Amino acid sequence: MRIVIGQGSCGIAAGAEKVRKSLLAAGIGAESISITGCIGMCYLEPIVDIYDDDKLTRLVKVSESDAQAIADYIGTGDRALIEKLVVSDEDSEFLTKQTRIALRNCGIINPEKIEEYIDADGYTALKSCLTEKTPEEVIEIIKTSGLAGRGGAGFPTWFKWNAARQSAGEEKYLICNADEGDPGAFMDRAVIESDPHNLIEGMLIGAFAIGAKHAVVYVRAEYPLAIKRLKNALEQAKAKGYIGENIFGTDFSCDFMIKAGAGAFVCGEETALIESLEGHRGMPRLKPPFPAQSGFWRKPSNINNVETFANVAWIINNGGEAFAAMGTEGSKGTKVFAVTGKVKRSGLVEIPMGKTLRDVIFDIGGGMKTDKPFKAVQMGGPSGGCIPSSLIDTVIDYKALGATGAIMGSGGMVVMDESTCMVGMAKFFLDFTAKESCGKCIHCRIGTKRMLEMLERITKGEGKEGDIELLEELCYAIKDGALCGLGQTAPNPVLTTIKYFRDEYEAHIKDKKCPAGECSDLIEYSVNAEKCRGCTLCAKNCPVSAISGSVKQPHTIDTDKCIKCGKCYTVCKFGAVEKA
């Protein structure tokens, strides 16, 4: 039997490495244990897959203390030993309901061994491009596939490739944007950690198509494991001759470089990314000229996102038509979503375009993990918006999502229940964009700050009549006045929350109430005398001694003294502390 342990960042954080060590300690030979990346069932980590020939038994939420039982099962074959760890049918559906292209090898092959990628048809697409196709034919296949940029903007990939191909000049660059800065999205990290060769192969095909001799990956420094596995993969690919001079004996040569980003959201914007690659402050350039004409070192450059490249080898092997057969009129193929927040099954979901938000959140994601109803889903991060429950049947398609005021974005889906304050959510994103604005454009630099101040006032109960209108006015001014995507889309979280949750803004401004009970300045804590058992835990934890009461008697909170820190609410075991 062969044992495979999921070791993506999430798996390791959940304890996968400890599990691996305890399996070794339990007497399982190192030769029968290997690792894989992230299967995307993050809520079930650590995951241990046991292969008996080709038959897979998947164990979930494995802890160190389960190691002996697993070792005994390997020895005896007595399934009763591990029955409680075996993934349920319901949880298995999380995967069986998906269609995986970009993630096809993730959580299956060992990302540290090129042989396993090659066994999964790896590098055959590159070989067929280099030895049987012209760059124009490759671009034509991508055009047929309808593949569009998965980083957020959704621009047709073939068009960018073609523009870079057509640009005059010998020296060209192919760049991968792996600076996944969108909070709440982590599919790019998963692809690099779990299937780095798929990214490399996609990039090499792109480089061949546009005529680039240099490929660069700009990856976030916050992803140390991804960088480590990518470096390892590059070494292996070089050793096999897939990177370097005369690849597959052809006259195509390409070198590869990794650059670690240093933490700036704006570097997701392609011209800012180029500035950063050149060692400068990541501030966007004026377009035109577009990177396809004048990019890295002012040479023609093409930039695509990780997930975009992750689809390329599959498209070459299966044909553009097979990819285009999935999806809607305007959005082809599949898209990966990082489903997180208050959802029961959080993780990575890859589905064909054309499914609905309900399919992802309820059918695959299993609905809410709390007993509170679904309120909204945030898509597209700081550039996106909040889609309310009434629009849960919205189809996943660039246009349909755009019509809601949100965007497809890079695929972050943060699910919220009734306990999330939407004004607070808007404030959260404005705090982010105000900090991340590079400062080049006045509207973005000062406008986002002013909006943040207004939202802070509103959530403190100091909102004034007319604030909503003023916010809207500022939103449109920033959209008009900003040079790059960061500023142009920064108002989206505010605009969508005003559009769909205006009553919540009004409750904060007029009634000085936070309906979700999240804004600490607008809530009051009290003890429900019927539920209180007089355990004194709240009084002991109150930092300002605002709670009084004798043992086994209902306690009371002195609201004048209370600083609304919420400690009593969190520590109470009987749900007796209430907020309103």
Next chain:
Amino acid sequence: MEKATVDLSLLDGVLEEYASVKGSLITILQNTQDIYGYLPKEAIELISERTGIATSEILGVGTFYTQFRFEPVGKYLIMLCQGTACHVNSSDLILQTIKDELGIEDGQTTPDGIFSLKCVACLGCCSLSPVMMINEDTYGSLTPEKTKKILKELREAAV
């Protein structure tokens, strides 16, 4: 925390490799920070001398990116995730717990030099939110109790 004297010879290898490679400033600064834990003034001056890039420009780049620090950090650098999923799953409570336990604010270091706290953008482990990373290790599904326990264990390991 008292700053130790900066041994600039540690930078030799980095400057040897990158000083004359154009576009390498960020890489040089990253390597410098790996060596010293922050960007010492003396190191910035040496980098300027060897690369020909003005110190003002180096500082301009250094202050633009959140990764760079200009003060030494503690033995354990706590990076608390401020991503959306963490926000929705009450990372505020974890921040408050760390502040209460250590008596420091975001960006500060404990007087004993053991812990530094920094709030950072999304760490990309959203399914385990709320999340923090301490040095290279990620800790997920945090609760105030779990956070206290982790800090206690690290403190004990440090002394």
